[in-house]
Amino acid sequence: MKRILVTGGAGFIGSHLCERLLKEGHEVLCLDNFFTGRKENIFHLLNNPRFELIRHDVIEPILLEVDEIYNLACPASPVHYQYNPVKTIKTNIMGTLNMLGLAKRVRARILQASTSEVYGDPKIHPQPEDYWGNANPIGLRACYDEGKRCAESLMFAYHRQNGVDIRVVRIFNTYGPRMLENDGRVVSNFIVQALRDRDITVYGDGTQTRSFCYIDDLIDGLIKMMRKDNFIGPVNLGNPEEFTVMELAGLIKDLTGSNSRIVHRPLPPDDPVQRRPDITLAREELDWEPSTSLEEGLVKTIEYFSARIKGSRAGVPTSEKYLTAKR
Secondary structure, three states: OOEEEEEOOOOHHHHHHHHHHHHOOOEEEEEEOOOOOOHHHHHHHOOOOOEEEEEOOOOOOOOOOOOEEEEOOOOOOHHHHOOOHHHHHHHHHHHHHHHHHHHHHHOOEEEEEEEHHHHEOOOOOOEOOOOOOEOOOOOOOHHHHHHHHHHHHHHHHHHHHHOOOEEEEEEOOEEOOOOOOOOOOHHHHHHHHHHOOOOEEEEOOOOOEEOOEEHHHHHHHHHHHHHOOOOOOOEEEOOOOOEEHHHHHHHHHHHHOOOOOEEEEOOOOOOOOOOOEOOHHHHHHHOOOOOOOHHHHHHHHHHHHHHHHHOOOOOOHHHHHHHHHHO
C-alpha cells in the first residue's frame, strides 16, 4: 500500500484516478481548490478510511508525506483556462514547482499530466513525442499551452539537477462520465446540445480531426506510467483512431436519437486542424493502448449526461439499439 497524492483529484480525470487507486488498496490524498473540480465527483469516496480530501490551491506550498504524486491540477478546457489566464499560468508553473519541491523533499515519484496542446497546431501528423510543436506563445490558448510546456521543462530540470524521480505524460482528448456540462469541450458540448434538442455547434467546417480516448483507458495508462521504472517520458496517452468533428456530431446525433440541427460557427483562433497521437512509445514501453471504441465510450458518457439533465438514470434507449445494429 502506498500513500498517493492526486492534485486536481476532484476533477474529471482526478476523481476516476482516486477511485481506481483506492480500489487497489492505496491510501489516497485528494487535493483540489474546486475551481473546476466538484465534491460530488468524490462524494462516494468520502467514507473510505483510506481517502482524505484536502481543499488547497497548488500555487501555495503544502507539506505532506507521500510516496507518489499525480500532478493533475489545472483547468483543461478553453472555457475555464481562458477565464483567468494568469491563474492558469500560475497553476502550471508555481503549482508544478511546489509539487516538485515536495517530491524532492520526501523522495516521491511525481507524474506530470501534460497535454497534446504542447504540440499546438501541428505540422507533423500524427504527433510523436520528439516533435517540438507549433504553438503560439502569445495567443489566447498560450496560458495553457505554454504553461504546460514550461511545466514539462521544470520537471526535466528538477530531474537533471536534483535527481527527482519524474514521469511525464501528454494526454490527448479524453472523455467520459464526470465531464462538466459547461466545459466547452467538443464531446460534452455535442452531447448536451443533442440531449436538449438544441443546435449542435460545429466550429469551422467540421473537417478538423480529433482523437478521443475514454477515461478508463487513460487511467490505465497513467497508472502504468507511474509504475514503469527507467522510463520518464514524455509519452503520448491517447486514442490513435482519428475522427472529423462532423463525424463525431453525426454519431452523437444517432446515439441520442436527437432532432438537433448541425450548425456552423467561425473557428476560434489557434484551434488545431489535426490532432492524433503516435502511441508507438506507449505500446513499446508501457504495453498500453486504448481498448474502448468511440461508440462504446459515448454510450456511457451519454447515459451519464442524460441522468444529469433529465434527472433519471434510465439512459438513452436508442444508444444500445444503435450499437446492437452496428455489431
